[in-house]
Amino acid sequence: MTRILLALLFALGLAGCGFHMRNKLMLPADTAAVKVVSSTPYSELAKLLRRSLLASGAELADEDSKAPAAQLQVLSERWGDLPIAIDAQGRAQEFSLRYAVIFIFRREDGSELVPQQVIELSRDYVSPPTDATGTTTEREILADELRREMSASIIRRIDSVVRNELREGRSLSAPVDGVVVPAGPAPAGVPAIQTTVPTAKPAPEPATRPVQD
Numbered sequence: 001m002t003r004i005l006l007a008l009l010f011a012l013g014l015a016g017c018g019f020h021m022r023n024k025l026m027l028p029a030d031t032a033a034v035k036v037v038s039s040t041p042y043s044e045l046a047k048l049l050r051r052s053l054l055a056s057g058a059e060l061a062d063e064d065s066k067a068p069a070a071q072l073q074v075l076s077e078r079w080g081d082l083p084i085a086i087d088a089q090g091r092a093q094e095f096s097l098r099y100a101v102i103f104i105f106r107r108e109d110g111s112e113l114v115p116q117q118v119i120e121l122s123r124d125y126v127s128p129p130t131d132a133t134g135t136t137t138e139r140e141i142l143a144d145e146l147r148r149e150m151s152a153s154i155i156r157r158i159d160s161v162v163r164n165e166l167r168e169g170r171s172l173s174a175p176v177d178g179v180v181v182p183a184g185p186a187p188a189g190v191p192a193i194q195t196t197v198p199t200a201k202p203a204p205e206p207a208t209r210p211v212q213d
């Protein structure tokens with residue numbers, strides 16, 4: 001009971017200071033179902049992204065479906081271990097585990113909704129030269145944590161870019177035959193988008209010369 005009361009007080013305190021928990025992903029109303037595509041076969045990050053998208057309110061496309069769909073493409077996943085401390089014998093004993101991901105979000109027609117982005121995360125861990133087994137276990141735990149954090153960071157980045165575009169008054173709908181289609185009503189707290197479609201100007205009439213007898 002004490003824990004529940006503490007949790008409620010913590011939540012009320014956050015609300016009082018203006019902080020609100022948010023897990024709803026902002027996407028244009030005309031966004032098709034989303035398919036997660038990764039350059040890494042059997043990517044654990046791709047699995048986490050699918051769960052995160054589903055939990056945040058996005059509609060997921062069937063992985064085996066051939067129908068057109070919006071795509072969250074994970075273009076690259078890179079891991080690296082950077083030595084940051086050595087022992088008296090000059091052997092590395094502390095490392096920084098680096099994880100970098102490049103992704104892009106495309107609409108159903110292939111146009112970019114969120115341009116190519118790169119996110120890099122890191123965690124430090126101790127690796128005594130005489131305890132390789134314990135180090136491997138710690139590194140695997142950190143790698144799992146980084147994947148989960150990366151998935152959340154990608155979802156936040158997509159949400160941030162889309163919301164920023166709406167605040168700037170830019171349409172998020174894909175262009176159709178050179179005409180910008182309105183993205184629909186703006187969410188609460190975001191200025192409405194004003195979109196105008198330029199009309200074609202009439203072509204000038206060819207100059208005529210007076211006819212001489």
